[in-house]
Amino acid sequence: xxxxxxxxxxxxDALGSGLLRPFLLLYGxxxxxxxxxxxxxxxxxxxxxxxAGIPLLGRWIDAGGRRAPMAATMxxxxxxxxxxxxGQGMPGYxxxxxxxxxxxxxxxxxxxxLVAALTDGPADRALALAxxxxxxGLGVGALVAGLAVTxxxxxxxxxxVINGAGYLLAGALILSLxxxxxxxxxxxxxGGAGLGxxxxxxxxxxxxxxxxxxxxxxxxxxHLDAAPGWSAALFAGNTVLVVALQVFLVVRLHRLLRRTVLxxxxxxxxxxxxxxxxxxxxxxxxxxxxxxxxxxxxxxYAGSGTALVAAAAPPATLGRxxxxxxxxxxxxxxxxxxxxxxxLSVGPGLLWGLLAGSTLAxxxxxxxxxxxx
Numbered sequence: 001x002x003x004x005x006x007x008x009x010x011x012x013d014a015l016g017s018g019l020l021r022p023f024l025l026l027y028g029x030x031x032x033x034x035x036x037x038x039x040x041x042x043x044x045x046x047x048x049x050x051x052a053g054i055p056l057l058g059r060w061i062d063a064g065g066r067r068a069p070m071a072a073t074m075x076x077x078x079x080x081x082x083x084x085x086x087g088q089g090m091p092g093y094x095x096x097x098x099x100x101x102x103x104x105x106x107x108x109x110x111x112x113x114l115v116a117a118l119t120d121g122p123a124d125r126a127l128a129l130a131x132x133x134x135x136x137g138l139g140v141g142a143l144v145a146g147l148a149v150t151x152x153x154x155x156x157x158x159x160x161v162i163n164g165a166g167y168l169l170a171g172a173l174i175l176s177l178x179x180x181x182x183x184x185x186x187x188x189x190x191g192g193a194g195l196g197x198x199x200x201x202x203x204x205x206x207x208x209x210x211x212x213x214x215x216x217x218x219x220x221x222x223h224l225d226a227a228p229g230w231s232a233a234l235f236a237g238n239t240v241l242v243v244a245l246q247v248f249l250v251v252r253l254h255r256l257l258r259r260t261v262l263x264x265x266x267x268x269x270x271x272x273x274x275x276x277x278x279x280x281x282x283x284x285x286x287x288x289x290x291x292x293x294x295x296x297x298x299x300x301y302a303g304s305g306t307a308l309v310a311a312a313a314p315p316a317t318l319g320r321x322x323x324x325x326x327x328x329x330x331x332x333x334x335x336x337x338x339x340x341x342x343x344l345s346v347g348p349g350l351l352w353g354l355l356a357g358s359t360l361a362x363x364x365x366x367x368x369x370x371x372x373x
Contacts, residue, residue, distance in 0.1 A: 018141020046101025061319025074171035081164030206332025265300035266363025
C-alpha cells in the first residue's frame with residue numbers, strides 16, 4: 001500500500017479538481033465575459049487536445065518515469081490556472097483549457113503506473129483506494145465550489161488561486177516520495193496479448209460516466225420534468241456509494257479473474273440501462289432506485305479495468321498499455337455528451353437500448369479476448 005504522503009497528495013489534487021469542475025465554465029462567463037458557446041468549445045478543445053499527449057506519456061512511463069509524470073500532470077494544471085488568471089478573453093481561456101485538459105487526461109495513466117510501482121504485489125486494492133480518495137476529494141471540492149461560486153467574480157478568482165496552489169503542493173509531495181524501483185525486462189513474444197481488443201471494448205464501457213453527468217440530468221429535466229435537485233441527489237448518492245464500496249468490493253472479489261469482474265460489470269451496466277428505460281415512465285424516484293445497480297456496475301468497471309491492464313501488460317510496455325486504455329476511456333468521455341444527448345433527443349428507448357446492446361457486446365468481447373488475469 002502507498003504512503004500517507006501520497007494519499008495526501010491525491011486528496012489535495014482531487015480537492016482542487018473538485019473545485020475546478022463547477023467554477024471553470026462560470027469563470028469564463030463571469031470574469032472573462034465569454035459566451036456559453038465559446039467557453040464550452042474551449043473546454044471541449046482542451047479535453048480533446050489532451051488526448052494527443054497520452055501516447056507520449058506512455059513512452060515516458062516505459063522509459064522509467066513514475067514520480068515525474070505524475071507530478072507533471074499537476075504542474076501542467078497549475079500552469080493552466082496561472083494562464084487563466086493572467087489571460088484575457090478567448091485566447092487566454094483557450095490556452096488555460098488546453099493545459100488543464102492535458103494534465104487532466106494524463107492523470108489516470110500516470111497515477112496507475114505510480115501506484116503499481118509503489119505497491120508490492122497486485123495493485124488492485126491500492127488502485128481502488130486511490131480512486132476512493134479521489135472521489136471523496138472531488139465530491140468535497142465540488143460541494144465547496146458549489147457554495148462559493150455564488151459570491152461573485154472575486155470569489156471565482158480566489159478559487160482559482162487556491163486551485164493552482166493545491167496542484168503545486170500535490171506535485172511537490174509527489175516529487176518528495178522515495179524513488180520507486182522500476183523493473184525493466186524484455187517483452188516476450190505475445191506479451192500483453194489481448195490488450196489491443198480490450199482497449200476497443202472499453203469504448204462502450206467508458207460511456208457509463210457520461211450517463212450520470214449528462215444522460216440522467218437531461219432525461220430528468222427534459223422528459224420527466226423533475227426538479228434540478230434530483231440530478232444533484234443522484235450525483236451525491238453515486239459519490240457516497242463509490243467511496244463506501246470501492247475498496248470493499250475489490251477486496252471481496254480479489255479471487256476472481258479481473259476479466260470476469262470486468263465482463264460482469266458490463267452485464268450489470270447493461271441491465272441498469274434497461275432499468276432506466278423501464279423506470280422513466282414511473283418517475284424520478286424509480287430512476288434514482290435504478291441508479292444503485294448502475295453505480296455498482298461503475299464500481300466493478302473502475303475497479304477491474306485499469307487493474308487488468310496493469311496486471312496483464314509486460315513491465316517494459318506498462319506505460320503504453322495504460323496509455324491505450326486511458327486513450328479509449330478519454331475518447332468515450334469526450335464523445336459521451338454529443339452521443340448521449342443526440343440519442344436522447346430521438347427518444348429514451350434508443351438511448352438505453354443502444355447503450356445496453358453495445359455494453360453487452362463489449363462484455364462478451366472482454367470475456368472472449370481479454371487476458372485471463
